Amino acid sequence: MSSVPVPARPRRGARARFLRRRGWDVLGIALCVVLVFPVYWMVTTAFKPTDEINSITPTWFPSSPTFDHFRDAMARPYFWDTVKNSVIVVVVAVLASMVIAFLAAVALAKYRFTGRKLFIVAMIGILMLPSVGLVIPLYVVLARYHLTNTLTGVILTYLTFVLPFAVWTLRGFVLGIPKELEEAAMVDGSSRVGAFVRILLPLVAPGLVATSVFAFITSWNEYIFASVLLSDQSQQTVTVWLSYFYGTSRDTDWGALMAASTLTAIPVIVFFLLVQRKIMFNLTSGAVRG
Template identity: 40%
Template sequence: MTLTQNQSKTLVRGVGGVILFVLIVWTLAPLYWMLVTSLKNNTEIYSPDSNFWPINPTLDNYRTLFNETNFLIYFRNSLIVAAVTTLLSLILSALGAYALTRLRFPGRKFFARALVYTYLMPSSLLFIPLLIIIRSVGLQNSLEGLVFAYLGFTVPFCTWLLMGYFMSIPIELEESAMIDGCSRLGVLFRIVLPLTVPALAVVAFFSFTLSWNEFIYASVLVADTDVRTIPTGIPNFIVEDVFFWGPMMASTLISSLPPLIVYFLFQRFLITGLTLGAVKG
């Protein structure tokens, strides 16, 4: 039996819709289970009979989280580290990408390739040397030390990503501005950066989510409770062999909100930046 063109399109759309639905359920199921568990009391959580919704919804887990744990400290630290890392990554990567794409100096191609190689280096091989460096300069157990550590993997990738966008901008625009008396920095901030807002949104989102969720460096470089971030603070809810699932699920659900908020705020720029990057790459 031969399918017509319209039947083939309908079949493809149906199969694609089923696959998309399965992927959506696969993605949202953990979030739904976290929400449901955070609204259950301990009796329902530890009951041998699992329920897909809370029988007696309660906010006790959230009260415990905010009043009896250090979650607000972890949240504040994560927000500071992610925000500062994102801001510095934008500044440093923009300056570095513009220098590598527009200026001519010895070793330019080597530095451009080194950025990619630096980003590809696994963090599991770097955290011990990095710990020695951070300790030697007196930044261990500090938010500043985490920021400098995170810049080591955000700046190389962000710089490499922005290089592709900067090269797509006609150099004649910059030459015209410099003829009118604009400096190199003026060209960068007045012409190049406004034309690459979608790319900057992608870079900012990448830096924020990576530094928000990072665990290895945070667990090695920070030990004091006052400077722990969310990924290293949530495991403190496990005492010996007792898992406080209610507060853990509540904290995990709340900690997932900032990246989602950042995404929805810059959604239009992110989609444009990702699609342009796919074409220009």
């Protein structure tokens, strides 16, 4: 009579590893819920009728979704003016920072000059400074040149904290490009400018995309400098306009406020979704190269 083989019991070590992995999975899911829940509540509140928002019993899903709060938010004074101002500031700041940062990154990575190490140390030091500590000095400098309450002053201010990070990030991408590629192009008859445009620029383009995402998100969501420098409501950015969003004299119009917050977040989300694949690949490749 043949005996039936008894399956071996799982080892304690394997079971402990299994429980440990499941514990980390549960912790990750809980952390994700905590991070996502405020955004979820903001979006759902924007679609809820006013009665559901003011109800003592919270509702997780809007029973009858409405777009009235979005129409109310967009009809508020200076909404479209502030959106236009934010677009102007962000586009100019991102383009200017990418051009300047790329040229500076090439100079730091490809050439040796006096003060190069000191420039890198100073750039890192600027990144370590809290942005709040720069408000008063920048305001004094801009006021001397009559650049307060202007979009030009805000753009110049944004460059002070966007440029150092962009230069440092792009420098890692440029260092990862072998010099032999440019030298081979010059041997084939291309000029230094031609090798720069045809070889170096296309290879660094992924890094420019990844860095521009940081510049876009930082410039679009910035509030402190814009609120200090811009006093005229028609010149303010959308984040400053959102901070002055009130309802009636008795209470806050939470529906319109959440709708306005959702509208403010849409450009960042759309821009991130358009380049998310390049972000994940380029940031990791840049980290390995740097």
